[in-house]
Amino acid sequence: MATSAEKLGTHRCQLGEGPFYDRRTDTAWWFDIVGHKLLEHRFGGGDTIAHELPVMGSVIAPVDENRQLLAMEDGLYLREIATGSLKRIKALEDDKPGNRSNDGRLHPSGRLWLGTMGKNAEWQAGTIYLFDGTEITPLFRKVTIPNSICFSPDGRTGYFADTAPNIVWRVALDPQTAVPIGEPEVFLTEAQLPLGGHYDGSVMDADGVLWNAAWGGGSVTGFAPDRSIVRTVEIPAAQTSCPCFVGPGLDRMLVTSAWDGYSESERNADPGAGFTYMIDGSFNGTDTVAAIIDESILNGN
Template identity: 50%
Template sequence: MTEQVPTSVLSAEHCHLGEGPTYDVTTDTAWWFDIREGRLYEAHLGRGDIRVHALGRMASALGRIDAERQLIVAEDGLYIRALADGAMTLYRPLEADNPGTRSNDARVHQSGTFWIGTMGLKAEAGAGAIYALHRGKISTLFPGVSIPNSICFSPDGAIGYFADTARHVLYRVPLNPATGLPRGEPEVLVRHTGVGGLDGSVVDADGLIWNARWGGACVDVYSPEGERLRSLAVPARQSSCPAFVGPDLSRLLVTSAWQDMDAAARAADPQAGCTFILEAAARGRAEPDVKLE
């Protein structure tokens, strides 16, 4: 059964492909992207202010470097973005020589290592990969991924999770907690069946995995053993990625999208692409900063 929890609309702007939410607890600010339109959204939750920044390229995720800088994951590389004026400086190219791919899901490990997924522009089979930015160097972790999603980590940093949405599989892989790098091979944790597909995920303080189910209008909560414990309703069918927000990290921000929906489908799903806040009573965790060197 899908739970109905108190839900509000944070942003009524309809993102083409809303993705990559994160939250800076030090400033009470949530960030997310419209990948297809090259936009970065900034929302101060306490004040209710929302700003939209045009990036000039497709981008999908960010990590906080420090109080003045962010690392933006974009279609052709990683960019350092200055908060003061939005200036972007290329830090490392990533698949810049392949115009057929773009960035997708990404998240920072507790060690400061940044896992980054790429995929084909038309989700071509095996066209993407998952990389790690560790101490300034990018290495390939898992090649041949079609739609990388659900990159997240256990509270102790010893387990990494990722999904290939096209394969309907959520994997777990043992990690070195000090580096965020694999020390074993991925194993299947969840093999999704039924409506929708595995999209973005985040792990709470108890190790539970909160997964936005694309096409399922919900966020599913899984145990570390892969058992589905809860499903929370989202008022848009293509829910895409969650993030814990609020001073106590108990609320859940969820992005959504209208991508690939025709006029009839959008009329039937009037909040497609909006960004929501669910009163989830979660025990969330703050996102770590990314370390460049």
């Protein structure tokens, strides 16, 4: 089936990332990390709203119909959807002010994996953490640019990348706790990217296909569990950053992109960079569960 990507709205992000789709309200959310914005697109009305953030944010997950969980550069926050008010409930690397949050995703159990990195992508400055609803625990240290965090539908396998060495790993998990129970193994290497670039954000479908946005490769590619390529869709923006499934049938895909790091001439040469794109049809997407949060931590910091 031939597929192509169409631009969604007119907002252009410096560093688009972290898309999430709320099926209940038919609304997509994503970030402009460097621009300190949370974007909200209501498919029913066609509007895109930019919400200003006090610091950089990169991950959003549902809690209930009134609240969202946000991973931001200095911690985890609860956001009230109606008012946009933010409350920090857990600190994150307060001893590392040069770091920020990056990629993350909810495990089918409702527990959150999230990664940190240096604001200037300092070598091995980041860590991938698990938030189990109460505590934040380090899982993998010495990560430069954490990305591609996603999980098999049964929760028994986790995936993550370090974009700097351009490798995606997979690791066996306890499906009840999202805790690794083995050592990571290499799943994908640079040689397997069909259009080049680096592994950035990923999402996994109901068949266990890992759909990856290739930073610098201007594309999204689906990799089956046996590492074979299912399909590649080109995006009219070289720095594609992260996909998510959208639509009532979860058969469409939203893909963010960025112009971050470009010179003026490079930005002019890539006029689609920073926009958000839609790919229609034929995906077998999975819905997002709610994040687990122990109400006892809500007065913490």
